[in-house]
Amino acid sequence: MPLGRLLFTWVALLVLLSLTIASSFLPIGEWRQVINFAIAIAKAALILWIFMKMRDEAALVQLAVIVAAVLLLVLGGLLAADYGLRGPSPYVSIDANTAAPHFP
Amino acid sequence: MTLARHEPFPDIARQREADRFGMVVFLASEAMLFGAVVMGLFALRTFEPAAFAATSQRLNLVAGSVNTAVLLTSSLLVAIGAEARASDRAALAKWMLAAAAALGLVFLVIKGSEYVQEYGEGLMPGVGPRQDFATPGARMFMDGYFIATGLHALHVTIGVVMLAGCAWRLRGDDPPSIVGVGNIGLYWHLVDIVWVFLFPILYLSR
Numbered sequence: 001m002p003l004g005r006l007l008f009t010w011v012a013l014l015v016l017l018s019l020t021i022a023s024s025f026l027p028i029g030e031w032r033q034v035i036n037f038a039i040a041i042a043k044a045a046l047i048l049w050i051f052m053k054m055r056d057e058a059a060l061v062q063l064a065v066i067v068a069a070v071l072l073l074v075l076g077g078l079l080a081a082d083y084g085l086r087g088p089s090p091y092v093s094i095d096a097n098t099a100a101p102h103f104p
Numbered sequence: 105m106t107l108a109r110h111e112p113f114p115d116i117a118r119q120r121e122a123d124r125f126g127m128v129v130f131l132a133s134e135a136m137l138f139g140a141v142v143m144g145l146f147a148l149r150t151f152e153p154a155a156f157a158a159t160s161q162r163l164n165l166v167a168g169s170v171n172t173a174v175l176l177t178s179s180l181l182v183a184i185g186a187e188a189r190a191s192d193r194a195a196l197a198k199w200m201l202a203a204a205a206a207l208g209l210v211f212l213v214i215k216g217s218e219y220v221q222e223y224g225e226g227l228m229p230g231v232g233p234r235q236d237f238a239t240p241g242a243r244m245f246m247d248g249y250f251i252a253t254g255l256h257a258l259h260v261t262i263g264v265v266m267l268a269g270c271a272w273r274l275r276g277d278d279p280p281s282i283v284g285v286g287n288i289g290l291y292w293h294l295v296d297i298v299w300v301f302l303f304p305i306l307y308l309s310r
Contacts, residue, residue, distance in 0.1 A: 003184065010180040017172055021165075024308035033149075036304035043300045051183040052293045053286075058121045061128050068132035072139040079143050083150065 009050040016043050108281075120283055127287040131294045134259075138298045141252045145305050148244055155241025160309040162227060163249070167218050168307040171211050172299060178207035179296040182267070186289040189274070190282050197285065198274035201267045204292065208264035215257055222246070252302050256295070263292045 020039040024032050048054050113119035149156040185200030222228050226236030229246050237243040266288045273280050
């Protein structure tokens with residue numbers, strides 16, 4: 001692999017790092033988290049594709065990486081579904097008063 | 105020096121692919137480990153956004169940013185080193201891997217200085233003369249911070265030892281194989297990727 005490509009990737013990673021730090025100072029609320037996470041994924045993709053040379057690997061090896069990414073998405077999706085959709089259960093109704101001790 | 109074929113592989117290409125595949129499957133399991141930690145932090149941020157942001161601001165952003173650049177640079181050196189080993193330039197590979205290991209040590213020193221600072225500010229949960237957590241959420245953030253960065257620092261330490269060992273062996277007549285250097289490089293890049301995700305979540309959630 002040409003040295004220039006590695007150096008260019010390194011510069012791109014440092015630029016993305018500067019962007020993510022700078023964006024965290026912008027007054028754009030929750031969008032900062034979205035931008036930060038998107039930049040993190042872009043950096044990880046650059047490292048995987050160029051530094052780890054996954055672009056040159058056999059399909060089997062690439063598949064192992066893709067399976068890991070998909071499983072992490074499944075894990076995150078299940079976590080988000082669990083916490084995101086929690087509400088008061090219609091089946092269980094505990095009155096706080098019945099659990100408290102009574103003193104006649 | 106070219107790769108030597110071992111049983112039971114019929115040819116070098118199959119053997120190389122199997123070696124690489126095994127390493128990537130191991131790294132995938134590492135990604136699951138760190139992925140669970142990262143998602144725990146996401147969940148905490150969802151439930152305690154105010155405490156998460158307030159405590160994140162108390163971390164040393166400069167140290168965290170410098171550490172990110174240090175790790176990214178060491179990844180570049182490892183990538184160059186693996187290339188050099190593959191093209192039989194052992195001296196260049198040796199110096200690149202040694203420099204990357206040195207940058208790994210720099211990372212650990214900066215991380216350690218942050219821990220010392222947090223210890224002094226009462227941000228180390230359950231340790232130190234005083235505890236300075238405004239809310240239970242703040243303490244949970246610091247719990248997550250130490251679990252995530254501690255686990256990562258352990259991996260950095262292992263990576264530094266392996267890189268330094270590789271550089272040491274590249275001096276002599278029995279250098280580590282191209283695949284071996286490549287696999288250790290992959291491990292180091294994964295440690296870098298983990299930090300790329302930990303850094304914005306921990307330091308930039310302001």
